[in-house]
Amino acid sequence: MTTDRDPVALAGRPLEELPATELARLLGEHTRKARLRVLVRDEILHVSEAIDTSLPVDNLLAGYAYPEALAVTSFAALTEQELVAILEVNLDQARLHDLVLAEVVGYKVVGSWPLLRSLTDRAGIEAEVAASETPNAELRFHSWINFDFLTSPMSSIPASAGVRAALLGTIYIMLITMAVAVPLGVGAAIYLEEYATPNALNNLIETNIRNLAGVPSIIYGILGLAIFVRAFGHLTSGAFVGVTDSNGRTIVSAAMTLALLVLPIVIINAQEAIRAVPWSIREASYGLGATRWQTVRRQVLPAALPGILTGTILSLSRAIGETAPLIVVGASAIIFTDPSGPFSKFTALPVQIWQWTARPQDQFRDLAAAAIIVLLVLLLSLNAAAILLRQRVSKRLS
């Protein structure tokens, strides 16, 4: 990494130790006005489109903190010190420290090396760093993936960026996806296996479900865009609960789209599990005067449960890695805030990974790699949960 200025020389002591006011002062002294305006937009307003700078502060920053004296001043007319004052009342010391590092110290990652080389060829890397042209170059061994990576929000500074919003987005989406797909899918499987008589219509439905399981996921994305985002936008945007900024591109829309995507898989898996229940058990139940529903409820479902659970978790792990449909449905490019509920704008882990890999700077690719590991761990733990659950339930039954 390199720095434009020596961080210790700036304030006479390590930056981490400086109070918020000191950091804000440094930021104000060394940063241009236009950049400070961008920082207010990115760090406080969390919007990615341009803002109308002619508005007075109390209008533009409605709902956020700002010094009372600046209320009626037009945003464009604010001085550096005034802009910094606004940043200071909204951000904490840690965040200001990050900003000073990035904006003033000019802390930049200029290169990184693969894990294997960092472990085995430290001398080689040091030689490379020493031989490079970069001024103020400094070698640091940094693990991209750590606890902070999970809990920090997105940031335009790679070293302090994290997957918090994406991880939460993924979790929210999966919860709603399963809440929709599991009851529908298991219900459909029960109907097809236990109630439907094999006539032309039901055969057609079965064949179609099998075909739908093979449809490319992007097609589901387009379908979701047409139905959930456009046609039912007034519902999925959350306008009826007062959400106005989402445009239908919300967590519910994404979750419903993924629910459509996994529904055929859930149905097929549940059908297999139900079909594996021996016919003799049903016969015994009917023979004792059980109705169809009693037989399903008390014999078939409990016996099929381990299979249904495993199938469901496996389809969940299919959904968790889907990227294309989420992008089509309108995952947000950059999100700094946690999802606030089913009607908030969203991003998800695979989308975040895709966006990071698309950035030109190397460090974002390191971030993407770290996020891939997070996704992988999530997937593996889901599959492990499926196996454990299956063993537990089948032990309880036999």
Place this chain on the structure above:
Amino acid sequence: MTNLNGRYAIQLHDVSVFYGHKPAIQHVTMPVVSRKITAYIGPSGCGKSTLLRVMNRMNDLVPSARVSGEVLFHGQNLYGPEIDPVEVRRRVGMVFQKPNPFPKSIYDNVAYGPRLLGVRDRAALDQIVAQSLKQAALWDEVRHELKKSGLALSGGQQQRLCIARALAVEPEVILMDEPCSALDPISTQKIEELMRDLSRHYTIVIVTHNMQQAQRVSDYTAFISVRKEERPNEEYRWGELVEYGSTMELFAHPQQEETADHIAGRFG
């Protein structure tokens, strides 16, 4: 058949069963005498199981099956429009060829039927379970391990558990489809004794391939044989009732040559 009310638990009138367009058994007319054991004998595939399943409407579970004729149970046609098949199966119980206990405890297996009927009271259930297991001659073997899985029992015990399970809903008739065919001689003997015992209170209909068994346990025997007919591209095979009578009569003095051949083990 004179009308001896209460003497016949079930009367079959010209009963035929088709699977799709293929006949499985045709034109069966015969009674099932109350509190006696009636045995069906006949070659494999002649429709014995099919006929048995007609008597508690288990055929309804096979979408392609179609039944014609009348099955009178206390003078009421079981296939009448107002009859609920679920109700029929509560009054005409069934024990299957292969023991099929539920993957649950012995207790829960026996309590399944009563629970379906809404019995929730623990003491009442305990009492029904104990009584049914005693009736099925299984109580002494399992009384201390009612929580054990029904699947952990031996084959013969499993079959008696299935009988206890059927008895727990207090049916009037019990249908048994080759109940001993999967069992060893000692278990078979136990179940045969049990059937004799139960016939004091229940009407029992059994299907068996074992001539000795039919003679040992049954009071009445019906012999069903196979009829064939060549059709273009396919052959129809269905069963017909050849002879029905008291077991002693039928085995000692069969009226039909076909019956005599079958019980002597001469197959044509």
